Amino acid sequence: MGSDPTPPDLQEGVRSGILAAIKRDVDLRGGRTAGRLVAAGLIGVVGAIGATLLVADHPFGHHPPWHFAVFASIWAGLLVVSLSIVFLGIRTPSLPLAHAACVGILGLGLAGICGAACPDQHFLRWWSATGVGGDLAARGGLALSALCFGGLASLFFGAVAAVVALGGRLRPAVRPLLPAAMLLLLLAPGVVLQSVGTSWGVFAGWFLGTAGGAYVGVAGGIRLRSLLSAR
Numbered sequence: 001m002g003s004d005p006t007p008p009d010l011q012e013g014v015r016s017g018i019l020a021a022i023k024r025d026v027d028l029r030g031g032r033t034a035g036r037l038v039a040a041g042l043i044g045v046v047g048a049i050g051a052t053l054l055v056a057d058h059p060f061g062h063h064p065p066w067h068f069a070v071f072a073s074i075w076a077g078l079l080v081v082s083l084s085i086v087f088l089g090i091r092t093p094s095l096p097l098a099h100a101a102c103v104g105i106l107g108l109g110l111a112g113i114c115g116a117a118c119p120d121q122h123f124l125r126w127w128s129a130t131g132v133g134g135d136l137a138a139r140g141g142l143a144l145s146a147l148c149f150g151g152l153a154s155l156f157f158g159a160v161a162a163v164v165a166l167g168g169r170l171r172p173a174v175r176p177l178l179p180a181a182m183l184l185l186l187l188a189p190g191v192v193l194q195s196v197g198t199s200w201g202v203f204a205g206w207f208l209g210t211a212g213g214a215y216v217g218v219a220g221g222i223r224l225r226s227l228l229s230a231r
Helices: 008-056 067-088 097-117 123-129 131-140 142-165 177-195 200-230
Strands: none
Touching: 008 067, 008 097, 008 177, 067 097, 067 177, 097 142, 097 177, 123 131, 123 142, 123 177, 131 142, 142 177, 142 200, 177 200
């Protein structure tokens, strides 16, 4: 016996349902893509402004002529890669790269704003003139003072960037190491630039302080975001 033919109405219903589902999926993907493009553009503007502000008023008289071009190119390349990661939503089950890149870019923007507000564009010189920075330099040397400055600054940048970037999208799998590493990567050119003319010890202290502060700040931001989301 042959099987009964499928009623035409049922065939048309299945066909219409499939086409509607495909159209809806295309519309959703288009909307998500447009949203990501706008978000990536806004985040990129923040990072680009931050990198520009960090060097806009910096006195380059003691730098070789090629320093500005090299550091600007490095920052531009890092921002392009970071924005690509954010826009494409690149991630693996264990590596939320897009979230990490977003934290790094926002932290760089915040660093630029704070750098522009600093009275002295040689940040370590300004820090050493403060009571805390001067006391640390007198007691333990300029390297210790640089370590503490880098740690305190990046702790603030990392905490604020983590709270903002991970708002509403936090997952238990997010760990502070990767976002902190992205923040350190984007801040590193500024640390190197500002360390020109100092000693290797000062550079090492500043870099290590920035790395430690970024980790602690991002971890604190993730914890704070979890507490806020739980309410």
